[in-house]
Amino acid sequence: MSFQGKLGRRGGTKVKRALGVQAALEWAFRVEKAQLELPVPNDVTEEGFGFGLEYVLMQRAALGCKVDGGQHKMGSYTHADAEVIAAAVAGMPDSLGGIRMAIRVAELARAGLTPDWMPGVVPRCVPVETRQNQHGIRAVTEVVGTERLLTRGKWRTVEVLACPVTWRPHPEQITSARRGYEDWRQALAWVRDGLMVGGILREVEVTAAMPKVRPWKTT
Structure with a gap:
């Protein structure tokens, strides 16, 4: 040109x-x-x-x-x-x-x-990590603590799970x-x-x- x-x-x-x-x-x-x-x-x-x-x-x-x-x-x-x-x-x-x-x-x-x-971008709260299997895409969880629960007359220790999240884009x-x-x-x-x-x-x-x-x- x-x-x-x-x-x-x-x-x-x-x-x-x-x-x-x-x-x-x-x-x-x-x-x-x-x-x-x-x-x-x-x-x-x-x-x-x-x-x-x-x-x-x-x-x-x-x-x-x-x-x-x-x-x-x-x-x-x-x-x-x-x-x-x-x-x-x-x-x-x-x-x-x-x-x-x-x-x-x-x-x-x-x-x-x-x-x-x-x-047009708006921050969204999403899982930090996901995994895919035959059931679809699921958020990855991690253990953040334990709790003792009384079930059927017995005390049991169970893990407390949480899904870490983040904002994307930040x-x-x-x-x-x-x-x-x-x-x-x-x-x-x-x-x-x-x-x-x-x-x-x-x-x-x-x-x-x-x-x-x-x-x-x-x-």
Whole structure:
């Protein structure tokens, strides 16, 4: 899929393609195969909007306002705007997860996926272990004590059995998955804001559109 040829003109001015940040990331990483391999300048920190945008600006100035992509695609061209988007992601600050979050954002975009926030999942109380025989599936029990019972005039010692149970998935798993979604969304908001403020994309316009806030909240 080529990005070239999909841009129109209005009154002699090139019309940029408007994309939400998630769509822009998927275009850059999934379609254009952009990579997170831009060098880090020694005198630039990872705070603010990150070194990525600033570095690309410096490189564009040094190269006459043109970044040549393609070094990662073996004979194929990587769109310059895709390289800028990848550079912005690579500059993810530590406060948002740093390089780990940058890699996560890029990998999800490359796969065209949204983080799994476990939609529709409700914790259920289930046996810790089950066994299956000719009578079906039964919960495994364990001895938790003994009791003495008087039956037919005799005292007998009997085992007290209990079925260990657990919650599956555990509520903390669901909470963790949804926290991960929120962290990813915050990272996308940071990339979006940086690209919108930077104003250095030539043929793509990143819009304010964002993935849903807490999509598990139906009301």
